[in-house]
Amino acid sequence: MAANVTSQAVKKESVRVAQGLEITAWKWMRYSGLLLIPLAWIHVALQDVIVGVHAIDITYVEMRWRLIGWRIFDFLLLAFAFAHGMNGLRQVLFDFVSGENARRRLSWTLLILWLVISLIGAVAIIGGVAIPEN
Amino acid sequence: MQAVKLTLAGLVRYQGREGQISFILHRLTGLGTLLFLAIHILDTSTVYFFPSLYDHAIALYRTTPFMIGEIFLVFSVIYHGLNGVKIAIFDLVNPGMWNIETQRKASTWALVGAIILWLPAAFIMTRNLLVHNFGLGL
Numbered sequence: 001m002a003a004n005v006t007s008q009a010v011k012k013e014s015v016r017v018a019q020g021l022e023i024t025a026w027k028w029m030r031y032s033g034l035l036l037i038p039l040a041w042i043h044v045a046l047q048d049v050i051v052g053v054h055a056i057d058i059t060y061v062e063m064r065w066r067l068i069g070w071r072i073f074d075f076l077l078l079a080f081a082f083a084h085g086m087n088g089l090r091q092v093l094f095d096f097v098s099g100e101n102a103r104r105r106l107s108w109t110l111l112i113l114w115l116v117i118s119l120i121g122a123v124a125i126i127g128g129v130a131i132p133e134n
Numbered sequence: 135m136q137a138v139k140l141t142l143a144g145l146v147r148y149q150g151r152e153g154q155i156s157f158i159l160h161r162l163t164g165l166g167t168l169l170f171l172a173i174h175i176l177d178t179s180t181v182y183f184f185p186s187l188y189d190h191a192i193a194l195y196r197t198t199p200f201m202i203g204e205i206f207l208v209f210s211v212i213y214h215g216l217n218g219v220k221i222a223i224f225d226l227v228n229p230g231m232w233n234i235e236t237q238r239k240a241s242t243w244a245l246v247g248a249i250i251l252w253l254p255a256a257f258i259m260t261r262n263l264l265v266h267n268f269g270l271g272l
Contacts, residue, residue, distance in 0.1 A: 030222040037215050044211050048204055049255045053195045054266045058188045061181050078175065085168035092161055096137040117175055124179035131185065
């Protein structure tokens with residue numbers, strides 16, 4: 001961050017930034033964020049506003065997932081939204097956790113948590129709706 | 135704990151106006167959406183793992199507190215998205231736009247735009263809530 005930001009303009013200077021995982025994550029947050037505008041907004045507008053939670057039940061999910069397109073859509077949403085969110089959480093927590101080791105432990109914890117929940121979601125999308133037992 | 139205290143004190147003392155408000159809102163809406171998303175992935179996964187549980191999960195989402203929460207969730211997704219577009223464009227296209235004037239204007243517009251987009255959605259969802267949970271006639 002520039003220390004002296006005037007109302008004129010930010011001074012233009014090229015800065016060499018060390019390449020690495022953190023820079024990739026930084027860029028990735030922006031690209032995935034832009035992609036999430038159509039993905040998340042369509043999903044929310046459709047399910048929360050237009051269809052509504054009172055019209056959603058397991059039969060609805062089963063019907064929706066008969067179209068492979070919706071499964072692909074949901075899979076992309078799962079992949080991009082949750083990774084974007086977990087990395088965002090990591091960024092927020094980094095403001096409260098200092099020290100190389102603590103940050104590394106935190107990153108690994110979040111990565112594993114992300115992986116486990118993502119896998120559960122992915123298996124469900126691929127496996128589809130099981131026949132209700134009741 | 136020390137870091138949290140320092141942050142909260144800083145939030146009050148630092149007078150960053152629009153930029154600071156958008157920073158706080160961006161984080162709150164993001165964290166709120168993430169919390170819901172994590173729960174939502176797990177409850178939707180019951181359709182495959184424990185299909186008999188799915189309708190119980192949905193029944194919870196149909197309660198009044200959850201439906202009110204859902205209205206705020208929709209605001210969060212809209213605001214976080216619009217403000218995120220601001221960040222992405224500023225960072226990727228022209229970082230010079232982070233000057234105070236442009237930044238303030240863009241932050242204000244992200245909030246105003248989010249409220250404008252949210253209002254019709256909030257109206258429909260509030261109506262759904264009243265129809266289903268409070269017996270409002272159509």
